[in-house]
Amino acid sequence: MNAAVDLDPCSKKSVPFKSIDGGVTAPRGFRAAAVACGIKNPEVLRLDLALITSDTPAITDAVFTTNKVRAACVRVSQQHVKLGDARAIIANSGNANACTGPQGIQDAKAMCKATAEALGLKMREVLVCSTGIIGMNMPIQRITPRVSEVAAKLSPTGNEDAARAIMTSDTKPKIYAIEVPLGKGASFRVGGIAKGAGMICPNMATMLSFITTDAKVSRDELKRAMRFAVDQSFNRITIDGDTSTNDTVIVMSNGQAEAPAIKKGSPEAEIFRCALQKVMMELAKMIVSDGERVTKFVEIRVVHARTQADARKAAETVAKSLLVKCSFNGSDPNWGRIIHAVGYSGARIKEELIDIYFNGLIACKGGLTSKTAVSDLEKVVKEPRFTVTIDLNSGSANHTVYTTDLSEAYVDFNSSEYAAALHAKRQKGLV
Amino acid sequence: MNAAVDLDPCSKKSVPFKSIDGGVTAPRGFRAAAVACGIKNPEVLRLDLALITSDTPAITDAVFTTNKVRAACVRVSQQHVKLGDARAIIANSGNANACTGPQGIQDAKAMCKATAEALGLKMREVLVCSTGIIGMNMPIQRITPRVSEVAAKLSPTGNEDAARAIMTSDTKPKIYAIEVPLGKGASFRVGGIAKGAGMICPNMATMLSFITTDAKVSRDELKRAMRFAVDQSFNRITIDGDTSTNDTVIVMSNGQAEAPAIKKGSPEAEIFRCALQKVMMELAKMIVSDGERVTKFVEIRVVHARTQADARKAAETVAKSLLVKCSFNGSDPNWGRIIHAVGYSGARIKEELIDIYFNGLIACKGGLTSKTAVSDLEKVVKEPRFTVTIDLNSGSANHTVYTTDLSEAYVDFNSSEYAAALHAKRQKGLV
Incomplete structure (x- = not known):
């Protein structure tokens, strides 16, 4: 059955991942913390400045x-990434520091400088990330004075605060970590946090x-x-087809695990890749679901395409089609x-x-309507999660993309509700 | 002022177009008619089979x-277009005859054959167009027996019936015609009808x-x-970014005008091009508005791009962005x-x-927020029609695309409302 083609290069490896708590602080030698600076609105304090560091x-x-x-x-x-290896990330929500010109560059550098000073690092050892409204200067006077405070709060249990501080319209923090046995009685860990990909309030959001990982890997x-893990995860999700001005994925590896060093081309190297993919994939799915x-x-799976490029084009176009997404929203098995x-x-x-299949049920056979009862297809698309498999029967290339429906509430949120909130803020002089 | 760049190659020619009634039957020697076959639903009769012919x-x-x-x-x-010149169009709404395999080809040919027989033409002289639900066989037994009837009804006043018969979710027929003086006391005419580009009920729609024209032009x-006129008009509109399985533009020219023959490379040839563009553009705008x-x-205008391809990419991407369309819906001047x-x-x-300008007001200057009061920008985007000009300041290429907002009602229509209607039809065994 074509719908059974396996698209995950890691699924066949029986890597004994164990899901663990702690996100970015699950791997050994990492700490995190967050403070509330009132970046978006000084009247409403919520965690909005996060710091993640490696001790080594x-x-x-x-x-x-x-x-x-x-x-x-x-x-x-x-x-900074070009100049060498960073070991700290300072990140804020509430302002994206995008379309801010030379002042924006100065502000981003000021955040790195304050962090480097607080931690005794070089400036290039600090990466900076922002998410939130664009086209407005950063309220930098509310941020840099608080950096020493967030540095002082750094702790191996600060993960959830950090995960919350980077949220914008996310409804919940996105946290995932795993432990992978490697070597005699030893293991390495990979953990991560993420924030939403939807283009969102206040102005445009960011993925x-x-x-973090304590695995001993070479650069x-x-x-x-x-590259492998990002391509298998974050590059396969779409909510509204947009890529933001701020999208960033950072991985820091400090080699503090007891597990032995991972050699190039070894089976362990493959296990590491799949571990990284696993963490990114779980975070990517949380982003889509939220x-x-x-x-x-x-899940949109295109199988048996002539080439990888054909598979990707077909899957991405279906995943981004407004009408397809509307039909998902209406629980309509609309293979047309x-x-x-x-x-x-x-x-x-x-x-x-x-x-074309909805889960295991064929809806379209050879470009024509199948004999499957529409009521059976409807049962599938009424579920909150299902898979659409498009078998092109033309080759051996496959590609998967994860997508969502398009709801009236999405449009409402991004048009009238959003505009009303922004208008109110403008009246108050907050933006 | 950059916003004043003129993007219409025809706007500088003072061609004295006169808008006239009659659509496809305004040019001399064309007739049209329509009948109601109950193609979509035999219980609900509405005009759904149109015929347009040239007498010569x-x-x-x-x-x-x-x-x-x-x-x-x-x-x-x-x-048929490859084989030679057609002089009749038989078109139906209610079923798109798409994803219907060999049976669909047979049905399309049967419609041409019945039309050719009724009019005493060769089969290749008839073009056939369908729009409506896809993946369902045509109810051909309700169509071909009616062709002789629609042929008998052909008249120089049948335009509006034909325009109505091709409507699907359009709220009104789209009709436009002009008369253009050419030669001493003479003129030629161009007229047309169209139906909606939105991907629409019942399953997917078609542009x-x-x-028709009576101008004396060479092949x-x-x-x-x-090519010129389609590129300037129908290729510049977008509602939801989709292109349908059935999109078709046909032009028939019978040379019945008294105006003299139009010579290649002459000023008259340019006037003819612009006349054709004018008719297509007005119809295209009606499609978008409806x-x-x-x-x-x-209107999304990209000006001063490096190349034509750059201008087109930028304009089309902005015109198709869900978030941009949501912000138009919310009357939010969101240049970000x-x-x-x-x-x-x-x-x-x-x-x-x-x-970036909203009408004449600059919202973004050199990638940064401008000093224009947001309340002034808001006034522009509250209007039902406005222009966004994006000046890339990088070259001399320009491109314009016409788009719409994205409303909650669109999503509702294409998801729950649509699915409910379809479900009801399935219950009745109508689809």
Whole structure:
């Protein structure tokens, strides 16, 4: 049965992951903390400035937004990543420091400088991330004076505070960590936190994810694993098809685990890659499920495409189609909208070869309506989670994307509700 | 002022167009008619089968959907256009004859054959278009027996019936025609009808437009004018970013005007191109304004891009962005969402060079927030029609796209309301 094609390169490895608490502070030698600076609104204090550090030097890699409009914090962090390995992340919510010109760069550097001073590090050892409203200067006078305080609060139990401090319209913090046995009685750990991908209140949001690990990996291996894991996870989710000015994934590895060093090309290197993927994937799924006003979580699998590029184009186009997302929202097993999106995706397809499944039930066979009872298909799409498999029957390439429905509440939230809230803030002079 | 860049290649020619009644039957020698076959629902009779003919042989050109999933009628009409010049269009609403396999091809051919027989033409002289639900076989037994009846009804006043018969979720027929003086006391006419581009009830809709002209033009000139006019009009509108399986624009020219023949490369050839553009543009704007549950009509102008491709990418990405469309719906002058969409459009841009205007008011200057009072910008976006100009300040290429807001009602219509209606029909065994 075509719907059974396995798309996860890690699923066949029986890696004994154990889910553990602690997020970014689960791996040994990492600490975190957060304080409330009133960045978004000085009248409403909530955690909005987070700090994550490694006690010892770390190997660090990062992936940044591909948007050509890049926030000041992204520009500064990109430079620092180029210069060498950072071991601290200072991150705020409430202001994205995007479209802020030279003043924004100065503010992002000021945040790094204050953090470096508080921790006794070099400036380039600090990465800075911001998320929130764009086009407004940072209220930097409310931020830099608080950095020494958040540094003083750093603790191995500060993970949840940090996870909460980077939230914007997220309804809950996103935290995940695993322990992986490696070597005799030893293990390594990977942990992470993330915040929502939905383009959201107050102005536009950002996908941020900070990952830590105590595995002993080389810089090359970390980079390789990072690319693999990001491509398998964060690059496969879509809520509204937008990429933000601030999207950033950072991974810091400090080698403090007792597990032995992971050698290039070894089975352990593969285990490490899959461990990193596992953490990123869980965080990515949490982001999708917590998308703005989302009621459905849908896995779109394109199988047997001619090439990887064809599989990706078809899956992404279906996952982003407004009409497909509307039909998910209405619990309508509308394979017509799906095949139509495949048709304009740019993927090389033959209409008469396409089969479409809702979970295991075939809805479209060879481009034509199947004999499956519509009432049975409807049962599937009424579920909050289901899989759509599009079998192109043209080759051996596969791709999966995770998407959501499009709800009236999403539109309401991003239009009238949003505009009303912004208008109220403008009246008060808050933005 | 950058916002004043003129993007319409025809706007500088003072072509004395006179708007006239009659749509496709305004040009001399064309007739139209429609009948009600109960294609969508035999219990609810409404006009759903239209016929448009030229009394004399015509030169015909057509542009079809780029979607790789193509309706049977599109496949058959593409063949007929290749074989020579058609002079009749038979078109139905209520069923798109898409994803219907060999049976669909047979049905599309049967419609051409019945029309050819009724009119004494060759089969290849008939083009066939369908719009409506996909994945369901045509109720052909309710259609072909009625073709002789619609042929008998053909009249120079049948335009509005034909325009109504191709409507699906359109709220009104789309009709436009002009007369253009050419030669001593002479003129030529161009007229057209169209139906909605929104992906719509019952399953997915189609942009159909049928244009007629009595101008004396050569086949080459007609083709050239067709490409130009379609690119300036129908290719610049977007409601939900989808292209349908059935999109078709047909132009038929019968040379029955008294105006002299239009020579290649002459000023008259340019006038003809602009006349064709004018008719298509007015129909395109009607389509956008009548988009599903649309409350705003917005012109997105990208000016001073490095290349035409950059201008087009930026304009189309902004016009399709859910968040930008939500902000229009909420009357929010949110230039942040606009610059952000420009950033991920793939256009080559420099953030610090970008200016963004709402009508004549600058909202973003050099990538930063302008000094314009937000209350003044809000006044512009509260209007039902306004223009967003994005000046990339990087070159001399420009592109315009016409778009709409995204309303909660659109989502409601395409999800729950749609699904409920479909479910009810399934219960009745109608689909």
